[in-house]
Amino acid sequence: MTYWQCTPNSGLSIVPIGKPIWNTQIHILDKCMQPVPVGVAGELHIGGAGLARGYLKRPEMTAEKFISDPFSEKTGARLYKTGDLARFHSDGNIEYLGRMDHQVKIRGFRIEPGEIEAELCQHPAVREAVVIARQDKPGEKALVAYLVVRPPAPEVKGLREHLKKKLPEYMVPAAFVFLEKIPLTTSGKVDRKALPVPGQQRAELDGSFVPPQTEMERTIADVWRKVLGLDRVSIEDHFFDLGGHSLMLVQVHGQLRETLKIDFPIVRLFEHPSIRSLALHLSQLNTPAPKKDDVRWRDRALRQKQALAQIRVRVKK
Numbered sequence: 489m490t491y492w493q494c495t496p497n498s499g500l501s502i503v504p505i506g507k508p509i510w511n512t513q514i515h516i517l518d519k520c521m522q523p524v525p526v527g528v529a530g531e532l533h534i535g536g537a538g539l540a541r542g543y544l545k546r547p548e549m550t551a552e553k554f555i556s557d558p559f560s561e562k563t564g565a566r567l568y569k570t571g572d573l574a575r576f577h578s579d580g581n582i583e584y585l586g587r588m589d590h591q592v593k594i595r596g597f598r599i600e601p602g603e604i605e606a607e608l609c610q611h612p613a614v615r616e617a618v619v620i621a622r623q624d625k626p627g628e629k630a631l632v633a634y635l636v637v638r639p640p641a642p643e644v645k646g647l648r649e650h651l652k653k654k655l656p657e658y659m660v661p662a663a664f665v666f667l668e669k670i671p672l673t674t675s676g677k678v679d680r681k682a683l684p685v686p687g688q689q690r691a692e693l694d695g696s697f698v699p700p701q702t703e704m705e706r707t708i709a710d711v712w713r714k715v716l717g718l719d720r721v722s723i724e725d726h727f728f729d730l731g732g733h734s735l736m737l738v739q740v741h742g743q744l745r746e747t748l749k750i751d752f753p754i755v756r757l758f759e760h761p762s763i764r765s766l767a768l769h770l771s772q773l774n775t776p777a778p779k780k781d782d783v784r785w786r787d788r789a790l791r792q793k794q795a796l797a798q799i800r801v802r803v804k805k
Contacts, residue, residue: 489534490514490582504581505574512536513559514582515567516574521558524575529585529603532574533567535560540568573602592621594629595735597658601631604651604659608633611650613642616670618678619661624685630662630731634670634683641666648729662731697722704748704767711743712763723763744770 492506524530542550586602608617671682
């Protein structure tokens with residue numbers, strides 16, 4: 489139903505499926521059957537003279553997949569819902585992204601892994617990409633990206649930054665696994681059951697590991713390791729770059745408040761996403777109040793008197 493003229497040295501990292509053939513219409517629609525903008529993913533629908541009448545002796549599936557064509561003025565015209573995820577390029581060519589039935593739901597968000605795979609393959613170092621949702625721990629479903637890359641292997645931090653330019657935070661995989669090749673079934677499809685469980689080693693986000701130095705940093709690092717399920721974490725690591733998410737942050741907040749006996753709002757964890765930054769902030773919260781003979785106490789008292797005097801002046805006016 490579509491064609492694409494392949495040319496050597498085209499420089500394209502992804503080969504599109506091209507444009508519709510003569511007398512065929514291709515529509516990429518959202519869930520409300522509205523056309524999506526260029527570059528936005530949607531379900532691919534096919535219409536035109538070459539469309540089949542339906543499935544042989546399967547009237548229920550025919551009624552589900554062969555629907556009325558809202559874009560045609562011809563009586564009885566129909567569209568075929570392919571179940572394929574695709575998007576238009578600015579030049580009119582179509583890029584196939586994957587199957588709609590691989591859609592997953594994580595923390596309330598519906599995610600199309602094909603969109604993530606397509607963006608990963610736009611990275612110059614990535615040859616192949618497969619993204620799935622795993623639940624290796626009870627109640628902890630997370631996205632995992634399996635990659636075949638060109639040497640030298642890219643840093644995970646760079647891959648995350650590449651995705652964040654195009655995708656929201658919740659669509660960035662929690663783990664990246666590098667493989668020599670993607671496992672396939674006998675029919676040539678991706679064997680998702682053969683994809684390995686991600687290891688618990690720290691992802692080398694920037695090629696360096698800085699161990700905790702202070703007692704506060706060691707305490708925070710221990711909580712991070714338990715919640716994230718990692719062997720070690722650097723005090724320079726970003727919580728979300730290690731695969732953390734908002735629900736994990738709630739666990740970290742509760743454990744730190746209980747362990748450190750410090751009451752602080754959870755928003756501080758978003759403002760200080762590294763162990764070094766968070767430890768410095770919490771250490772300041774834990775600093776004892778200055779005594780009355782302390783210069784800091786006298787300065788604070790003077791500022792309070794000045795503020796009260798300004799308020800009295802405004803009230804009189």
